[in-house]
Amino acid sequence: MSYLVVVAHPDDEVLGAxxxxxxxxxxxxSVNVCIxxxxxxxxxxxxxxxxxxxxxxxxxxxxxxDNIIIGQFPNIQFNTTPHIKLVQFIEEAINKTKADKIIxxxxxxxxxxxxHTSIACQxxxxxxxxxxxxxxxxxxMFMEVLSSTEWGLNSSMRxxxxxxxxEVGEERIEKKIKALAKYRDVMREYPHPRSKEAIxxxxxxxxxxxxxxxxxxxxxxxxxxx
Numbered sequence: 491m492s493y494l495v496v497v498a499h500p501d502d503e504v505l506g507a508x509x510x511x512x513x514x515x516x517x518x519x520s521v522n523v524c525i526x527x528x529x530x531x532x533x534x535x536x537x538x539x540x541x542x543x544x545x546x547x548x549x550x551x552x553x554x555x556d557n558i559i560i561g562q563f564p565n566i567q568f569n570t571t572p573h574i575k576l577v578q579f580i581e582e583a584i585n586k587t588k589a590d591k592i593i594x595x596x597x598x599x600x601x602x603x604x605x606h607t608s609i610a611c612q613x614x615x616x617x618x619x620x621x622x623x624x625x626x627x628x629x630x631m632f633m634e635v636l637s638s639t640e641w642g643l644n645s646s647m648r649x650x651x652x653x654x655x656x657e658v659g660e661e662r663i664e665k666k667i668k669a670l671a672k673y674r675d676v677m678r679e680y681p682h683p684r685s686k687e688a689i690x691x692x693x694x695x696x697x698x699x700x701x702x703x704x705x706x707x708x709x710x711x712x713x714x715x716x
Contacts, residue, residue, distance in 0.1 A: 491519050491520070492519070492520040492588050492589050492590050492625070493511075493519055493520065493592070494523075494584060494587050494589035494591070494592050494593070495507055495511065495522070495523045495524070495592075495594070495633075496526070496580055496592060496593070496594040496607060496611045497523070497524070497525055497594070497595065498525075498526050498527055498595065498601065498606075498607040499565065499603065500525055500528070500542060500545065500546050500673060501549075501676050502635050503523045504666060504669045505635045505637075505670065505689075506595070506633035506635045506706075507706060508662075508665070509658030509659075509662040509663055509665070509666045509704070510656045510706045511523075512658070512662050512665050512666065512669075515553065515555065515556075516554065521554065521555055521556055522555065522558070522583070522587040523555050523558050523559070524559040524560075524580065525560045525561065526561045526576065526579065526580075526607055527564065527565045527568075528543075528561060528562050529562070529565050536675075545674060546560070546673075548669075548672040549669040549670070549672040549673060552665055552668055552669040553665065553669050557587060559582075559587075561579050563579075566601075566603055567603075568606035568607065571606070573606075576610035577610045577613045577614045580611055584615070584617055584624065584625075585617070585624060589625065590628045591627075591628050591629045591631070592615055592627065592629070592631070593631045593708065594608055594611040594632065594633070595607050595608040595611075595632065595639075596608060596632040596633070596642070596650045596709065597647070598639075598647040598649055598650060599635065599639050599642050600638050600639075600641035600643070604635065604638055608632065611630075615630050615712070626714065627712065627714060628713070628714050628715060629710060629713045630711050630712040631654060631708040631710050631711065632650065632708060632711060633706070633708050634652070634708075636683040636692060637683040637684050650709060651709055652707035653709055654708040654709065654710045655696060655699065655700035655702060655706075655707050655708075656705055656707075657697060657702035657703065657704065657705045658693070658704055658705060658706055659703060659704050660690075660704050663693045663704050666689065666693075667686050667689055667690070670689070690704075693706065
């Protein structure tokens with residue numbers, strides 16, 4: 491089984507699915523990450539390009555990611571990027587990793603790049619219907635990214651509604667936090683949503699919703715087969 495996590499920016503993959511990525515990796519699954527924007531040019535405290543590349547590799551090593559695919563689409567400018575370019579890049583990642591299951595952003599996220607990533611990913615996952623040699627998609631899931639998904643306040647859009655809960659346990663949440671900390675200047679002090687307390691608290695809450703000890707929540711939007 492091959493998984494592909496498609497995100498807009500470095501650190502989104504950890505915030506949205508870090509514990510799940512680690513669990514799948516430890517179970518022997520192939521887990522790959524596609525980051526569309528390899529730069530963080532608009533951040534107030536932005537690292538150098540080399541530092542960011544080092545941070546990505548360090549975080550992914552902790553989680554057990556097999557392959558990292560990084561694009562160079564402009565940060566916080568996906569709305570100015572031709573939609574087809576985003577779709578084709580994701581299609582290439584799907585083809586390269588032979589992905590069976592894909593995790594990406596929820597389209598109601600506050601961050602505009604997340605929205606365009608989600609829309610492009612929804613188009614790209616249909617690749618198996620157009621090309622017979624591509625592995626048929628088994629599932630598409632949306633994830634929640636703290637500091638973005640909960641701020642999707644546009645009531646005209648359907649909000650993130652989790653229906654899939656993956657138990658990851660406290661140890662994997664600690665590894666998730668450790669991986670996120672590899673991204674310099676990303677974590678904040680509580681009560682910021684990117685604080686250790688908030689991340690662990692959300693995992694405890696999502697776990698309690700499903701009778702589990704620490705979980706990550708997803709919205710399964712397409713599932714093929716049992």
